[in-house]
Amino acid sequence: MSTAQISYLKGHGTENDFVIVPDPDNAVDLPGPVVALLCDRRAGIGGDGLLHVVRSAAHPEARAVAEQAEWFMDYRNADGSVAEMCGNGVRVFARYLQRAGLAGEGDLAVVTRGGVKRVHIAKEGDITVSMGRALLPAEGVTVTVDGRSWEARNVNMGNPHAVAFVHDLDHAGDLHSVPPFAPASVYPDGVNIEFVADRGPGHVAMRVHERGSGETRSCGTGACAVAVAAARRDGADPAVTGAPATYRVDLPGGTLVITEYPDGGIDMTGPAVIVAEGVIDAAWLETVTG
Numbered sequence: 001m002s003t004a005q006i007s008y009l010k011g012h013g014t015e016n017d018f019v020i021v022p023d024p025d026n027a028v029d030l031p032g033p034v035v036a037l038l039c040d041r042r043a044g045i046g047g048d049g050l051l052h053v054v055r056s057a058a059h060p061e062a063r064a065v066a067e068q069a070e071w072f073m074d075y076r077n078a079d080g081s082v083a084e085m086c087g088n089g090v091r092v093f094a095r096y097l098q099r100a101g102l103a104g105e106g107d108l109a110v111v112t113r114g115g116v117k118r119v120h121i122a123k124e125g126d127i128t129v130s131m132g133r134a135l136l137p138a139e140g141v142t143v144t145v146d147g148r149s150w151e152a153r154n155v156n157m158g159n160p161h162a163v164a165f166v167h168d169l170d171h172a173g174d175l176h177s178v179p180p181f182a183p184a185s186v187y188p189d190g191v192n193i194e195f196v197a198d199r200g201p202g203h204v205a206m207r208v209h210e211r212g213s214g215e216t217r218s219c220g221t222g223a224c225a226v227a228v229a230a231a232r233r234d235g236a237d238p239a240v241t242g243a244p245a246t247y248r249v250d251l252p253g254g255t256l257v258i259t260e261y262p263d264g265g266i267d268m269t270g271p272a273v274i275v276a277e278g279v280i281d282a283a284w285l286e287t288v289t290g
Contacts, residue, residue, distance in 0.1 A: 013088035015217035015253025032080025069109035077212030085114030087220020114158025161225035175215035217253030227258035
């Protein structure tokens with residue numbers, strides 16, 4: 001780990017919070033244990049994940065698509081593991097670029113491990129991310145908590161989700177550990193599990209266990225997966241009806257609006273806020289990482 005000073009910011013999207021490390025030239029080494037330490041809420045800065053901001057041309061995973069998008073969101077879970085995508089993270093990533101003068105109001109492309117995402121920064125403040133299309137693998141799982149079981153729909157938004165509709169969100173339990181599901185072979189690399197309750201027409205509420213992070217206050221890809229699953233359940237599949245399906249999704253940290261279009265494209269709209277910036281103490285980091 002370099003002993004040079006490392007700048008950081010802290011931001012959140014509907015209270016899904018992130019440590020942001022600007023590193024245009026990909027010069028900062030961020031091994032998993034370091035990421036986990038920075039995301040630790042007692043011993044570090046604290047966050048549901050880390051957004052490593054790198055120019056696409058400077059990162060081996062993004063170099064091939066650098067002509068499509070200048071910036072790569074090298075996203076890490078709070079435990080230090082690498083993740084494909086984070087919907088709230090993309091909005092916060094875009095807000096950082098705007099704050100740093102690297103992007104303005106209007107359209108922006110961001111490379112993620114889940115593909116190139118199109119972003120729109122609106123004048124009124126909300127940010128919309130074109131999340132791509134959902135994949136709906138046929139095989140689902142059964143999720144069980146405290147003796148109750150639900151069939152969960154398999155939805156892939158560039159990362160895997162299992163969506164279970166429940167009568168009461170309290171039935172999800174504490175969500176600190178992974179809710180048991182079977183068969184485990186459906187999600188060999190783990191899964192984000194959403195528990196969803198109806199609040200009205202086109203309006204649901206959810207809680208989520210994010211793999212590698214536990215229960216979080218919000219999950220953007222999870223909200224998209226929930227809206228897709230709800231539309232199928234409600235007979236509102238846009239590919240069948242020919243009309244967009246829009247759901248308001250309430251999360252513990254706020255509200256996201258998800259719209260799926262007849263061509264399969266999905267837009268997610270919500271807030272993104274930068275709350276602090278500073279410098280990581282290099283001496284401390286060197287001491288705790290050895």
